[in-house]
Amino acid sequence: MQPTAFTLPEDDSDMKIVPADPPQKAEPGEELTRALSDMRRASATGLLQKAVQAGEQMAEFAASLQTGGMAAEVLRQRCWLCTLAVTLACEQAEADALPAREMLRAYHERFRLLCPAAYEHTGYSAALTFYHLALRSPEGLPAAVGRTFAMLCGDEANEKLQQLGSETFAACCDKLRQLCRPLWPQQGEGQA
Numbered sequence: 001m002q003p004t005a006f007t008l009p010e011d012d013s014d015m016k017i018v019p020a021d022p023p024q025k026a027e028p029g030e031e032l033t034r035a036l037s038d039m040r041r042a043s044a045t046g047l048l049q050k051a052v053q054a055g056e057q058m059a060e061f062a063a064s065l066q067t068g069g070m071a072a073e074v075l076r077q078r079c080w081l082c083t084l085a086v087t088l089a090c091e092q093a094e095a096d097a098l099p100a101r102e103m104l105r106a107y108h109e110r111f112r113l114l115c116p117a118a119y120e121h122t123g124y125s126a127a128l129t130f131y132h133l134a135l136r137s138p139e140g141l142p143a144a145v146g147r148t149f150a151m152l153c154g155d156e157a158n159e160k161l162q163q164l165g166s167e168t169f170a171a172c173c174d175k176l177r178q179l180c181r182p183l184w185p186q187q188g189e190g191q192a
Contacts, residue, residue, distance in 0.1 A: 047183065051099035054179040055106030058086050061175050063114040065168065074153050074161070076118045077127065078168045081149065083111065084131045085172035089180060099183055127152050142166040 062082035066075040086107045093100035112119045130148050137144035149165020150158050 047096070047099045048102050050182050051103040052106040054183060055086070055103040056110045057179055058082065058176065059107050059110030059114055061172070062111055066115060066118065071153070074164070076121060076123070077149055077152050077165070079111075079115055079118050080124065080127045081131065081145070081165065081169045082172045083107075084128060085169060085176055087128075089176050093184060096184060103183070142170070145169045
C-alpha cells in the first residue's frame with residue numbers, strides 16, 4: 001500500500017525550457033474576467049467555503065499531531081509533514097487553482113493560530129525544503145519521507161522514527177483525501 005496520495009514525475013526528460021509555440025497573448029482584461037468568473041462560480045457553488053473548511057480542518061489535524069509523550073522536535077516534524085501534504089495537494093489541483101489557494105491560505109492561517117511555536121520556529125522552512133527534496137528521491141516516497149523525518153528529528157538511522165514519519169505522512173494524506181472529496185470529486189482514489 002502506497003501511503004502517498006500524490007503523483008510525482010519519475011522522469012523529467014520530456015520537460016522543455018522554452019515552449020515550441022509561444023502562448024497567445026490574452027486580450028487586456030481577459031485574464032481578470034476569467035478569474036472573476038471562476039471566483040463567482042466557485043463562490044456560488046460553495047466550493048470556496050468548502051475549501052476554507054478543509055484547510056481549517058487540516059490545520060486542526062496538524063495541531064492534533066503535536067500531542068503525546070514525544071520530544072518537541074518529533075512533534076514539530078509531525079505537524080510540518082501535514083503542511084507538506086496540504087501544500088502538495090493544493091499544488092496538484094491545477095484545474096481548481098482558486099479553491100486550492102483558498103484551502104492553503106485557510107490552512108496556514110489556522111495553523112499559525114493553533115501551532116504558533118511550530119509556525120514561527122526557525123526550522124519550519126528548512127524542514128519543508130528537506131521534505132520537498134525527499135520527494136525526488138529514487139528510493140520511493142514513503143521511505144524517503146520517513147528517512148528525512150528521522151534525520152530532521154536528529155537520528156536518521158532510527159527505524160522507529162522513520163516508520164513514524166512515513167505513518168504520519170500517510171495519515172495526513174488519508175485525511176486530505178477524505179476532506180478533498182467534496183472539493184475535487186473527479187480525482188481518482190489514488191490522488192488527494
